[in-house]
Amino acid sequence: MALGGGTFLVQNKELPGAYINFVSKSAASATLSERGIATMPLELDWGVSGDIFEITNGDFQKNSMEIFGYEYTHEKLKALRDLFLNTQTFYGYRLNSEGKRASNTLAEALYTGIRGNDLKIVIQVNVDNEELFDVKTILGTAVVDEQTVSAGDELISNKYVTWKSGITLEAAAAVPLTGGENGEVNGAAYQNYLDKIEAYSFHTMGVAVKDDTTKSLFTAFVKRLRDEMGVKFQLVLYDYVKADYLGVISVNNKVLEEGWDETSLVYWVTGACAGCAVNKSNQNKKYDGEFLIDTPYTQNQLKAAIKEGKFIFHKVGSDIRVLEDINTMVTTSDTQGNIFKDNQTIRVIDQIGNDIAVLFNTKYLGVVPNDAAGRISLWSDIVKHHEQLQEIRAIENFSDADVKVEQGETKKVVVVTDLITVVNAMGKLYMSVTVA
Helix, strand or coil: CCCEEECCCCCCCCCCEEECCCCCHHHHCCCCCCCCEEEEEECCCCCCCCCCEEEEHHHHHHHHHHHHCCCCCCHHHHHHHHHCCCCCEEEEEECCCCCECCECCCEEECCCCHHHHHEEEEEEECCCCCCCEEEEEEECCEEEEEEEECCHHHCCCCCCEEECCCCCCCCEEEEECECCECCCCCHHHHHHHHHHHCCCCCCEEECCCCCHHHHHHHHHHHHHHHHHCCCCCEEEEECCHHHCCCCEEEECCCECCCCCCCCCHHHHHHHHHHHCCCCCCCCCCECCCCCCECCCCCHHHHHHHHHCCEECEEEECCEEEECCCECCCCCCCCCCCHHHHEHHHHHHHHHHHHHHHHHHHHHHCCCCCCCHHHHHHHHHHHHHHHHHHHHCCCEECCCHHHEEEEECCCCCCEEEEECCEECCCCCCCCCCCCCC
């Protein structure tokens, strides 16, 4: 990242940028961006190799065959359908791309992976002109490309295969591509993903893994970006309350679906957390995905789960719902109290942190003089931003007097002191009824 960011203890930062602390009120004493952006590293049978790829919700529904090698309704895409129930934009990365491409004497698959073995080339003599050939590319049972040519060198590579040079066309019922293999998933693949995704902005990252080594790697990543670089997002893991950190959410329900890993609920939670509005909570949100979920908890176990920082689903009648929208933070401090355990609080402070950093880095850094007029302008923009948060009831009791912008210890430093009161969704009802 080119610009500095993160938290500060004293005004000693060397890089230009926005350094923002969030502290509890008791110890502090003193135009909103859209949500819905998620990212995950994936094991796939088809797709882009070695780089981040971006797809929208609409792309997934319309072009899943091209992107992932399977039609939208295919069983293999069940987890991704769960993810996209609440995700608008997704940054994906294929972990197992270092495999082999399927091929035959005519063509080679565009991507590595076993899905390439389901490709076939059909060549037919054109019914209207016997000097021409109709060349079809078939994936599974679907014709994904069709060209009419007189010779092999006229064929144009499509979204599924590249044609080999010097091929001779002759009628063939179906020539399959073979030899496609998925690559291995290892620590280097996860690290490559982290190296590449660092340049992107998103709200939630999910990783559906069971081994603590990989979970630890990703936890260190989110801590570094949040605390040292000012990049605000949350990480969703399976069964990792040991993170004890506001930026990590631990999903603790198993998926019971045969053929699917028990960690697969991470997909739905990643999308739900990314897509949850800054003034909303996922508490009591109904699971509307496709997996069979294990919800074996008693009342006492649910109470214990909340204390341990677990993001738990429980059964309410015939529905499966989120018990509490919380992260793994259980250890509090004078500067970060119990309110930081709630993901709605984190969404609000992340919104402020990301929006104000973008505002400062694009409008003020190196452009606006650090004089009284410049500081008033920055104060006005921050106040306007917070007033929008208050209008949508994400914060309350805000006054422009809660924001102070002053010159720092050097002429290039501006210091902002900010006070907000986060609104959380109703979670408990205590009612007394007097009957006459």
